[in-house]
Amino acid sequence: MEQNPYLPITMKLIKNLCETEDKLINTFTLEFLSKEDEENFKYMPGQFAELSAYGAGEAPFGIATSPTEPGIIKFSVAKVGCVSNALHLMEEGTMVGVRGPMGNYYPMEEFKGKNLVIIGGGFAFTTLRSMAVYMLDEKHRADYGDITVIYGARNPGLLLYKEELAEWETNPNINLVTTIDRPAEGWTKRVGFIPTITEEVAPSSVNTYAVVCGPPAMIKYTLPVLEKLGFPPERIYTSLEMRMKCGLGICGRCNIGPKYVCKDGPVFSMAQLKELPSEY
């Protein structure tokens, strides 16, 4: 019989790191317990997994690591409900459950030979980080053109992966633009909302794909900007969030029209979304 998709594998929480100043977002680093588990967990940027905090329950989170980072996977999770609270409180060394990888992923094949502009807001940066790290990997970097990352948060304290961002600042292989909503002490980089900054710094839409993730309001105002810059809907991708339970396209709650975000998504192009009802 094939594998029971409801049974999680057990992974060890080796690091529980608070990412943001408001202490609401932690990054969990999980370690595979066996080579076999890792072999079976082949994933691509954009996929998610159901993370179990035994005693609290299970919830879906985007995988923040890239498949090019072996041995571990990471999730950056905001403290909002039962499961995320339990995870935040969890001691390092605790065993957690992971089901996945689930869903589709960013079309890394299709992106080959193209320039990429990655636009992220707030903590929706997780799978975008996965994608950026994937492309920056020496095995893959040559496959892609220019990579521009536009990443914004309300204030500097809310930006995720600060060390990595610092490293990207000086990395010639990636063009990073960080921005915050309002001026803050000690912040010398850009200030302004993502749509505005995008308009200022986005590269030419020629031969370029855009991937946008963030709060609904950010997406709503960024899309017209991208359109204005000449990105056709087929070349704008996003990743959606929905309440999910099974992650297998069965339990019936994450659908948009006939598509299940957990199985047919979470990654959709704007062209695909235009075909679906606006119920998300």
Next chain:
Amino acid sequence: MVYLKYKTGGEQMSSIVDDIRATARQLLTDGKVDVVIGYEKGSLPLKATPCFVRSPQDIDKLIWDETCENNLAAFSTLTEGKKAIIAKGCDSRALVVLLQENQLVRDDLYIIGVSCQGVINKKKIEAETGEILEASIADGKVTVKGMVCDKEYTFTEVKDASCQTCRYPNPVLEDIHIGGSIDVPQQAAVFADVAEMENKTAGERQAYFQEQMSKCIRCYACRNACPLCYCKECFVDCNSPKWLTGGVDQAENLFFQAGRVLHLAGRCVECGACSRACPQDVDIRALNRKMSKDVFTMYKHESGISMDSNPALNEYSADDPEAFLVKE
């Protein structure tokens, strides 16, 4: 029946329907309300269905008879805008409680009061006749053609249990009254039904409620049909703390029903909507009636009968009974 001033299904009934329609028309054309919530003929025999009239051309859908069983007050908190609601005695009591609990704005509400001689309980009939194919109501008689047999009932025989014990057939709060009023029946013993249950042994009662709870499928039709169950998040849906699982264990079902009934203690208006809504025919009303009786005997309070009386559990008195205390 002595106390019936008008006969069921008779001429008065049709004049009530005319008056309801005229009132609704007036309200809508004057722009006094956005919607009139009433009843229309349902798709099944002996079943009316709630009807939301927004334009005068739909007014003739409105009906009034013994099949108008839903408590429309349940829709008062769900429907936006200014609304007129056709209210029976129990419905009006529910509206009073909702107003007392600040769930409704009085100015947005127009109560079309209609005295009610009780509604038909279809399940009672179908238990004998099988599924009802056709039925008619005339002159206090309900004639039923069923899949198993045909039968004629007097209206009293098939009246819903909650209507058998009704003490407020006339609306207690209304902006207009339609039709005659009904003399409140003298009941030999108020809460006789509860007393009967109380007289059983604890074991018998336990067995009874366990059987009832074993039928419950936790569809929450009872809760949702209840005009006073308006919590944005019901305790059964709360996941932090998680009071209940989604299981259908009879102990958990009793937890749900008891929790709900306790939340309705001193508020329940005994409309019986919960029991009638139950697709599994669980005797939910038995629990609510017990609470009503206790509130009535211990605190001399009946919920929703007047805007001026405070809900029983919002009040206290220094000499409230405390027979429940341990003896030590």
Next chain:
Amino acid sequence: MKITKEKFGQSFDALAADYQIIAPVSDAGGVNYKAVKSFSEVKQDYLNSKLPPKSFLFPQHEKLLSYKKEGKDVTIKNELKVGKSILFGVRPCDAKAMLLLDKVFKNDEYTDPYYYERRDNSVIIGLACNKISPTCFCSSMSISPASSEGSDIFLIDLGDSYQVEVITEKGKALMAGLEELVELSAEEQALVDTIKSAQTASKVDVSTITAKLDKMFDSPFWDTLHEKCLSCNACSFACPTCHCFDISEEVHKNEGSRVRTWDACMAPLFTLHGSGHNPRDKKKARWRQRMMHKFNYFVHNNGDIACVGCGRCIKSCPVNLDIRQVIDGVNNVELVVD
């Protein structure tokens, strides 16, 4: 071919030794499917069960796994345990519904083992409807009161005997022990023919509904349809094809289990995000989802309408929101051509 009920009952009782037999019985809650040990417990004359037999393949409350925490460690146990069972007396609508559920619990990527273990280990003995309820409309859903689709063995009640049709290999294997089949009399054959040609009196037209709904997501039709709905789960729980579920955890000290329980798209919390956002926060959206899922999305994904016309939702709805009228309503909508 037929078998007397007496003979059938003997085989039934014998099978009860090896199989869990689920059959309609009459109890406090009306006629429902329950585990029985003997044919004598089986309710003979019934229209259909109050609740559909889907709960035997997809229980309302089911343990998926259990776990035990010790310090930081955890051990997990798969709770999938299934024995052989026979579902007896399944009506054609419910048998068809199981074929639809089969499509739900297996998609291009995943197979639900909890459902399929039960499904693969159960034999469906269908039973034709001799009497048809006024709320039945299966004839409109390409089923009939005597269609054998979905059954492994199909029976037609002839009074003191059953006409027997063996439909599948599974059914054949089960029937192997039954040798005492005899020919029908001419009279019985006539009765079988009458039952087979029967149609439900109530009908709806679903011939164009899927295509119509393709264009109706933004129709004003949904604006008022939902108004009397109380958002309870009665229709979904009574539906033989509704299959939405919730997964939650039940914890006792350091032990617990992960369970799945029936859920329904009519509940406002069904789609509530952790952030507080809810894509289907309005009743309007939820009713649209119910209709769309059954008559449009399901057809696009699985090639069939997810309604079998059993009429249970009509009987269980506390406010008489009749799905037949909703179907009619959809048919009567005039699409605005732009």
Next chain:
Amino acid sequence: MIMGECQVTTETKTFEPKIAAFLCNWCSYAGADLAGVGRFQYPATIRTIRVPCSGRINPLYILKAMANGADGVLISGCHPGDCHYMSGNYVARRKFALIDSLLKYVGLEEGRVSFSWVSAAEGVRFAEVVKGVTERVTALGPNNGVFKVQDGGGTNE
């Protein structure tokens, strides 16, 4: 008398009830404290849950305690008139009367759920109450499942 009770306890050693005790912070909890300080013996059957006021007690606490397997529940607050918050226990009293009545109505045994008022000065009485409650719950035997959820269906946060 007390000796006799002790013997009873030893004989029925197999069953030691677990009783969830919801005690109000200002009176009954202090009463329990006093019982401890004064070394007034009472059976170690209660698991104390301190609540700010008896008025804070939600009926669901009682149901939940039993659903999770408590053999008995004891609720205790300040005597009427002594509430730290003036009227909390008066309001609670009405609730308690109804809870008690409903639980018995659905067939829960008398004595499974107990209510009392114990002041901060009544250490001896607190011990007496616990003894009495324990005796009655012991006599009833384990939680028979009117509210107890079978098969680990309980949930704790």
